[in-house]
Each structure stands twice: as C-alpha cells, then as structure tokens.
Amino acid sequence: MTVFLRVSSLFCLLFSVFAAQAQTPAPSNSALIAAQVEPQPTPPATYKFELPVTTAAEVNIAVVDSALTAINEPAPAPVAAPVMVTLTGKVLTEQNKPLAGAIVFIKETSAIVSTDAKGEYRLQAPKGVNTLIVSYAGYGEQRFRASDFLPATVYLLPADKKKGGK
Numbered sequence: 001m002t003v004f005l006r007v008s009s010l011f012c013l014l015f016s017v018f019a020a021q022a023q024t025p026a027p028s029n030s031a032l033i034a035a036q037v038e039p040q041p042t043p044p045a046t047y048k049f050e051l052p053v054t055t056a057a058e059v060n061i062a063v064v065d066s067a068l069t070a071i072n073e074p075a076p077a078p079v080a081a082p083v084m085v086t087l088t089g090k091v092l093t094e095q096n097k098p099l100a101g102a103i104v105f106i107k108e109t110s111a112i113v114s115t116d117a118k119g120e121y122r123l124q125a126p127k128g129v130n131t132l133i134v135s136y137a138g139y140g141e142q143r144f145r146a147s148d149f150l151p152a153t154v155y156l157l158p159a160d161k162k163k164g165g166k
Helices: 002-022 056-071
Strands: 084-093 103-106 112-114 120-126 130-135 142-146 152-156
Touching (some): 084 103, 084 130, 103 120, 112 120, 130 152, 142 152
Parallel strands (some): 084 152
Antiparallel strands (some): 084 120, 103 112, 103 130, 130 142
C-alpha cells in the first residue's frame, strides 16, 4: 500500500509540473481584431520539459501529509446500541402444567431460548414491544406481542388432528 501511495504521489507531482509548463500566458492584446493580427512564424516543434528532482524524503512527506489529512477527517457518528431488557414468562398446557423444552423465539431479533423444567423462560430483547413465537412438538404455535413490563404466561393447546385421513 505504501508503494502505491508513493507512486501515486509521484505521478501527481509530475502531472502538476506538466500542466504548469503546458499553460502559456495569454497575450495582453488578445482582444484585437483578426485583421490586425499578423501571422507569426511557427516555433520549432521541439519542446523541452525539465522535471524537478524529487528526493525520497519529499515523496515521504507528501505521503505523510495525505495520511494525516485522512486521519484528521471527522469520524462518523457512532450508532447507539438498542437498550436491552429481559422478557420473562411461562409456557403451560391447557391443564396448567409447565412445558419444559418449549421454544420461545423473538421474531424481530431472532433470539431464541427454551423453557426450563418449570416452563419458565428468560431472554434478552430490545426495549419496547416484541413479537414472541412459542412452539412445542404436538402443540399449536402461539404468537403474541410482549414487552418488559409484565411476565407473559402462554397456554399451548394440542395441535388439531387431521380428520378423515385416507
């Protein structure tokens, strides 16, 4: 990367020298009418460009100056992390028995936990209202909105069995 910066700095220096020498000052009487202008003999077609001698120290100074300019630019504003809260609750059957191993999933953040032996869950979620999805094998899935204010108790019902299967 340093070699690239040095080479590009050298090309910038060379370009500025060529551009400065290629420009010629405009004559002060350029507003004269064309009939008053007599044709000038064309100069010979040889141009002599003299390049200034650039030392490695001058190139290094140019590289350091460009790096300092990049460093001194203001940094982008940091993005504030969302405030996290703990959501708690229970997952129970219709007979009021705890379901151990039920899956509790937050739709907005993809956070997931399973319930303990008492059917209780605790998970971190962004502050505010979140959509929770609760599922357990053999039971219907429940979706509900929850916040950090109150624990949420969810009752799962057995999944409907298909009727009239062939």
